[in-house]
Amino acid sequence: MNMDSPYENWDPALTRLLTSLKEVQSGSEDVAFLSELLQSKQLHALVHVHNKIVAKGKDDKFYPLLSNAMQVTLEVFEVLGDKTKISKEYEELLSLLQKPHFQAILCTHDAVAQKDYYPHLPDIPPDTDDEEETVKIVQLVKSDEPLGGAQSAEPIVGATIKTDEETGKIVIARVMHGGAADRSGLIHAGDEVIEVNGISVENKTPADVLSILQNSEGTITFKLVPSFGKGGTRESKVRVRALFDYNSSEDPYIPCKEAGLDFKKGDILHIVSQDDAYWWQARREGDRVMRAGLIPSRALQEGRIIHERQTDPQTMDGKPALCSPSASSSDCAPKTPCSPTPTATALLPCKSIPKVKKIIYDITENDDFDRELIPTYEEVARLYPRPGLVRPIVLIGAPGVGRNELRRRLVATDPEKYITPIPYTSRPIKSSEQNGKDYVFVTREKMEQDITDGKFIEHGEYKGNLYGTAAESVETIINTGRVCVLSPHWQALKMLRTPRLRPYIVFIKPPSLERMVETRTAANARSTFDKESSRAFTEEEFTDIIRSSNRINFLYGYMFDEEVVNEDLASAVSQLLKAAWRVQSEPLWVPASWVQ
Numbered sequence: 258m259n260m261d262s263p264y265e266n267w268d269p270a271l272t273r274l275l276t277s278l279k280e281v282q283s284g285s286e287d288v289a290f291l292s293e294l295l296q297s298k299q300l301h302a303l304v305h306v307h308n309k310i311v312a313k314g315k316d317d318k319f320y321p322l323l324s325n326a327m328q329v330t331l332e333v334f335e336v337l338g339d340k341t342k343i344s345k346e347y348e349e350l351l352s353l354l355q356k357p358h359f360q361a362i363l364c365t366h367d368a369v370a371q372k373d374y375y376p377h378l379p380d381i382p383p384d385t386d387d388e389e390e391t392v393k394i395v396q397l398v399k400s401d402e403p404l405g406g407a408q409s410a411e412p413i414v415g416a417t418i419k420t421d422e423e424t425g426k427i428v429i430a431r432v433m434h435g436g437a438a439d440r441s442g443l444i445h446a447g448d449e450v451i452e453v454n455g456i457s458v459e460n461k462t463p464a465d466v467l468s469i470l471q472n473s474e475g476t477i478t479f480k481l482v483p484s485f486g487k488g489g490t491r492e493s494k495v496r497v498r499a500l501f502d503y504n505s506s507e508d509p510y511i512p513c514k515e516a517g518l519d520f521k522k523g524d525i526l527h528i529v530s531q532d533d534a535y536w537w538q539a540r541r542e543g544d545r546v547m548r549a550g551l552i553p554s555r556a557l558q559e560g561r562i563i564h565e566r567q568t569d570p571q572t573m574d575g576k577p578a579l580c581s582p583s584a585s586s587s588d589c590a591p592k593t594p595c596s597p598t599p600t601a602t603a604l605l606p607c608k609s610i611p612k613v614k615k616i617i618y619d620i621t622e623n624d625d626f627d628r629e630l631i632p633t634y635e636e637v638a639r640l641y642p643r644p645g646l647v648r649p650i651v652l653i654g655a656p657g658v659g660r661n662e663l664r665r666r667l668v669a670t671d672p673e674k675y676i677t678p679i680p681y682t683s684r685p686i687k688s689s690e691q692n693g694k695d696y697v698f699v700t701r702e703k704m705e706q707d708i709t710d711g712k713f714i715e716h717g718e719y720k721g722n723l724y725g726t727a728a729e730s731v732e733t734i735i736n737t738g739r740v741c742v743l744s745p746h747w748q749a750l751k752m753l754r755t756p757r758l759r760p761y762i763v764f765i766k767p768p769s770l771e772r773m774v775e776t777r778t779a780a781n782a783r784s785t786f787d788k789e790s791s792r793a794f795t796e797e798e799f800t801d802i803i804r805s806s807n808r809i810n811f812l813y814g815y816m817f818d819e820e821v822v823n824e825d826l827a828s829a830v831s832q833l834l835k836a837a838w839r840v841q842s843e844p845l846w847v848p849a850s851w852v853q
């Protein structure tokens with residue numbers, strides 16, 4: 258190329274394209290546009306970066322070590338949260354990490370690591386020449402992970418195999434996202450395995466193939482017949498909050514136990530693939546492991562819960578109705594799996610295993626039971642803190658557990674910042690009172706009408722007078738940029754948990770009965786069960802607090818952002834202050850609809 262060329266140091270491929278475009282000389286607008294684009298500095302810079310990545314990535318070492326840098330940042334936040342008072346360096350790091358630009362870089366890194374950039378292209382129809390079969394040879398380095406008697410290829414190369422029901426051939430059942438097979442981008446679900454390390458797998462069982470894999474050292478060479486149209490490795494972006502506990506080792510239906518991902522209620526899961534109707538692939542948000550694991554899909558889990566409710570309506574704690582174990586239910590096993598389907602009827606032939614836990618509530622308290630809710634997964638997204646976004650802090654708990662005491666103490670730490678709305682009442686004003694100070698006084702008719710119109714987030718009646726908190730009072734506080742602190746009755750939760758208010762809900766839990774008696778007696782606590790006289794709690798009332806606390810947690814636990822045990826008042830308040838700090842400074846998971 259001529260040294261005087263304006264394209265000096267430009268990408269040769271782009272330069273060639275530009276030169277040939279000049280030869281077209283059509284004068285059309287499209288060609289002019291394309292020519293301008295090809296000469297743009299930005300495009301050339303991008304191509305330059307791309308070439309560098311490709312050059313570096315040739316040795317297969319250029320892949321991300323983790324795909325959750327943002328999560329790591331949050332962990333750093335947590336560690337630093339306690340230490341900002343100690344050193345200026347900590348404070349500086351914290352402010353750096355909180356910068357939106359820095360967080361944007363980390364988010365971009367994670368998106369790239371999760372391959373969240375592939376365009377969706379239509380499947381290319383196979384060139385159907387029956388005589389000719391395309392074969393691909395793929396070499397993977399065997400992972401160092403212990404095999405531990407595993408019955409699957411998953412711990413070795415990040416894929417599972419099975420015998421195809423129709424053809425009887427060994428096929429790749431599933432490629433686990435982030436595993437060695439997925440990172441290679443060369444092995445896909447449905448690919449037919451012909452040879453492993455030069456050994457033909459014809460007439461072999463998956464177990465035979467696994468033993469070949471287990472006995473091989475170093476690299477493993479697969480000869481595969483590719484399946485067409487199944488090569489997409491794009492990860493989904495969906496994050497969900499798990500509303501139930503899952504233990505794959507107790508699940509006889511999981512197609513491959515070694516590939517299962519265990520989680521606890523409340524864990525945030527990144528659903529990387531929903532390709533299979535019954536078994537999704539997911540990673541636990543915050544885990545540094547790139548390889549995804551199998552979890553029951555929403556449909557499968559709903560089917561299990563419905564089936565469980567039908568067979569035992571009193572057990573409604575969302576525990577999976579697991580069926581009797583079957584050795585055939587495996588990706589790795591040659592027989593047909595006992596496929597659970599999302600419909601309850603299809604699950605009927607299966608026998609329920611004994612339940613680990615059964616919670617039966619007083620029938621009289623079941624009146625408000627949320628029967629429609631099938632607790633599987635709740636789609637969530639991160640809500641990033643920004644100026645003007647102030648989330649109310651809601652203290653929820655059993656009556657008598659200490660919500661109001663904690664609210665008062667939290668507000669007292671900084672009355673300029675934390676505000677409780679002034680309640681409304683229909684009772685007559687006393688001469689010593691000022692309207693709008695302790696209460697907003699309104700007529701009973703007006704208050705009844707407003708309650709009917711849904712203008713109150715909570716209300717109740719005491720001695721023939723109505724009391725309540727108006728939604729408008731909460732919104733006014735939010736609009737002034739201060740933190741609204743509420744301690745409503747737990748039945749107000751559903752009205753409060755809206756995209757408009759976006760509350761941060763803290764569940765106030767009682768300590769053990771023994772510790773509750775000790776702490777309350779020492780503090781001369783007054784029973785809230787007796788409005789007529791001031792007296793101590795009875796032992797029965799303490800038991801009642803624990804019982805109703807379990808029930809509230811059981812019914813609404815999925816809505817709680819955090820739990821605080823109200824044992825020692827000072828440490829409970831300090832936990833609340835930390836929570837308040839997190840709410841104003843950290844991106845937190847909220848229902849996805851709150852972010853759109």
Ligand SMILES: Nc1ncnc2c1ncn2[C@@H]1O[C@H](COP(=O)(O)OP(=O)(O)OP(=O)(O)O)[C@@H](O)[C@H]1O
Binds near residue numbers: 744780782786826
């Ligand atoms: N951790 C604690 N240690 C000792 N006493 C406590 C503690 N928490 C609350 N108390 C006392 O227990 C009593 C009841 O607390 P509080 O009024 O806050 O309960 P509540 O949850 O608001 O109940 P209700 O909704 O029925 O009014 C009060 O006398 C309070 O000072």
